[in-house]
Amino acid sequence: MKRNLVIAGCLLLAGLAALVFEVNPRGEDARHGLVGADEWASRAVWACDRRKLVVVEGVRPDQKIPPARAQLVADLLMDLMRYCDQEITAKLEVSERITVAANGLVYEDYVVGGPLPIVPARYGAPTRREQRIWAAELAKLVSEGDRLFHSDEIGKNGVACAMCHPHAVGTHPETYPKFQTQLKQVALLRDMVNWCIANPMEGDELAHDDPRMKALEAYIIAQRAGKVLESGKH
Amino acid sequence: MYRNNLTKKEIERRFAERSDEDSARIRSLLNCDRRQFLRTSLEFAGMAAAASLVPLHSFQLVNVAHAAEDGGGGFRFAYISDTHLYDRGMNHRFVKAVLKAVEDVNAMDPQPDFVLFGGDLAQLGKPGELSLGKQLLNEVRAPLKMIVGEHDWYLDLGEKWRELFGRDYYSFDHKGVHFVVLNSVVEKDFWTEKGYTPEERMAIVAGLDDSRQSPFEVGEEQRDWLRSDLEQVNRKTPIVVFSHSPLYKLYRPWNFWTDDAEEVQALLRRFKTVTVLHGHTHQLLTNRIRNIHFHGLLSTAWPWPYAPEGLPNYTVQMNRADPFDQFDGCGDGSVEVLASGRVDKHYNLWSQNPRTVTAAQLASGKIPGARGYDGPAY
């Protein structure tokens, strides 16, 4: 509800912004009003949220925008307000071709009111819904790892990882890679996982890209979230 | 603890020289009957003597002398605990570990008065696992005293275990000491409402870190029994309690915990000398609460890591076990009951130096290496 009010407010202000552009007294046709204009000039018009910007080409910063074109700028800004919390820059060429840039991605030949193919989330500032989706996806992998870590299906003699490592205690994934003295070489966590599978659990080693290996690593590392990485520590 | 001042290296070399013979004998242990088992065990003992490798239990003579200083009397019992057997044949690594422990206690000279089994004989409470355990423990020469563990119980709620070993809680007197054995792994019913099958129930309880289960407790029935059992006992009589879980609260997420520990401790408070020996934690573990001394038992199968919090200040941890050595962090041990009724607790760690926590250290709180200890570090 509150969000809708904010959008409505923004739209109103964007409309007002459009009105302050002076109507061209000579009443030139919008489509042809810029004939002979300085094509290298441009004027920036911001929406009230300071997130939507239209760069109007063919108009110098100190020059008035012809009315038909000003209307087009206002329509474009209002249109872009659909993507309320996004930062979007649009370029309005002299030919009225519109190019839109959002989050570093560029869409050419944008049509006002048409769909923007994608407006991805601003990286690093996900919405709550996105965070929930990501957490659920992660939890899926971690819980599969949890299941495997506690099951006897990885080994062949009934032994499960959790029998020596309740809550993955004693796995210290944060110390890998390190020189594993018993293996006489530098090992990754997965090398040690495979050693445990092959020896105390008497099972077959997993390929490093085996989904079960990924799940096991996911569970083990997730249990140690917040620990300081101490690669090489013994 | 090696004879003839041999270095560990030399002993390992001598032992390695005999490894072909050893493996032939180990093979012969599979499927052998009791008589052959004993004969093979004796041969093993002979081999060990020939190799100048004396089982660690030969250090007992020193401890008997120690008991005598305390005013004579005194006796010793041994323990094996947490074998977690699968019914997967005699070649299984956990079976090999039990054979090793049985050999240890059978080689003790003089023999212990009895051998305490600390619970978790089976891994998933299956009749085959429990029977295999009984078969293996039958080879122990000294009388056996059994504690029940959660891995023995939650498939059939103790039916098979009781059929094989009798009551799960009882008491007995031995050389002036009153012994109490409790079933401390009672869990409130978490399975009926959720509709878990017996197998699911067992698997949940068998998961040390599985939070779907209830906390362990001794429960009202046994506490009532204990109260009346102890009524007959003089307050100066030394009390030794055997339980599977520690009778105090260490770490709830792994059931290193007994939920009604305070109530049980209260029943024991009027006695001058009380010692609790417990399995379940698979590690060297020492605690003291008022008049009660607590000692953990080693597992033969695997060591648990120390809990992330709640470790008693009296505990000097055993070394972190090398995962590449099946027996590291595992072992068995013995308990020297002094004339005072206090006990010295021996940890026979198979791949680490043996450790002893004495009654005197625990009573004074001066345990070398323990937090807060400011005496000599020997």
Ligand SMILES: [Fe+2]
């Ligand atoms: Fe156990």
Ligand SMILES: [Fe+2]
């Ligand atoms: Fe246990």
